[in-house]
Amino acid sequence: MYIYTSAAARLRAALCIAREKGTSIKYQRHNAIRELVASSLVSNQDELRRKLRRRGFEVTQATLSRDIHELRISKGPGGYALPNGNGNGTATAVEDDGPPTVAEVMESFGMRVRRAMNQVVVRTVMGGAQPVAASLDYEDWPEVVGTIAGDDTVLIVCQDSRHATDVESKLRTILES
Amino acid sequence: MYIYTSAAARLRAALCIAREKGTSIKYQRHNAIRELVASSLVSNQDELRRKLRRRGFEVTQATLSRDIHELRISKGPGGYALPNGNGNGTATAVEDDGPPTVAEVMESFGMRVRRAMNQVVVRTVMGGAQPVAASLDYEDWPEVVGTIAGDDTVLIVCQDSRHATDVESKLRTILES
């Protein structure tokens, strides 16, 4: 069973927006899928479902199977991929209001979260560390003393172990949605 | 149950040919798969299995799943497809034996190893930090929570001080050997 009430509410709200903008909710979801597939590793449809849920799209695996077919997305050794080469042309029309949130970039790039003492280490897809660190810096979490990012790893330094544990669980919640 | 006798006979015959040509039967099958995938529509692994059987290769779906993985073939709306664009160039020397080991890169680049609390800092020659960190990530040592690399310094975050000491000594051993 799913949480029908909140889902229904969310759907209605989303539909309201959709009508105002003249775009269907399905079309918006397709754009979100393209974005996720292009910028992060998506290994199966259930993973995609969880990532979409964090963005407000709550659908079942069956719907995603249909979406993927309609978008002509293919699956290979590196997870799902946009159609051949120019898979971007249609990917536009993505509104970005200000810097992305930690939740957003973690959904897109985050892979693993681990803690050691007062530090938290986040593994991301290649090139994902900088955006994650930037969003953390921007949101300015009180537990976080500072961040350092390489190519696919972010080191988050916290006040102490307890705060690190808090940060770890917050990030892990986002990731596991 | 399958017809073991004829299968066995065919295998032996094929192996005989294989030896003469100096190529393994698996390699021959891989080439046949590439050819079929490139020139005809293959929608699933069972179809591929039947097509291969006509060419004298009698294997199960499981083996084909492994072959497809090794050949880095992807599946999309148009059936299976060879890897990215130049699907042919790779025809030879497919299996590379992965990234270099930590030992190899440390011998090449490593200069000094020091520890502080649960962290280990490795100094390398200029530009050596990334390869060292990459090999550490690849080998996925259990004591290591994560790594971050600059130009000539790698920071290795470990579970705790004890693990960091272990890592320190392992790296130092490589360096001094």
Next chain:
DNA sequence: CACTGAAATGTATAACTATACAAAACGCTC
């Protein structure tokens, strides 16, 4: 040749994806 470790394969099944069908939501017209 017997033994040994590595590589390749088959079997059985878990994991994942596609689809038939039914229900709901939509966009119309009246």
Next chain:
DNA sequence: GAGCGTTTTGTATAGTTATACATTTCAGTG
């Protein structure tokens, strides 16, 4: 709002792919 054809979605399940484990084959070595 009621009626009606179309579109979208969920449910249940069939279809497809990946993988743990066991077995067989292969290449060396003593």
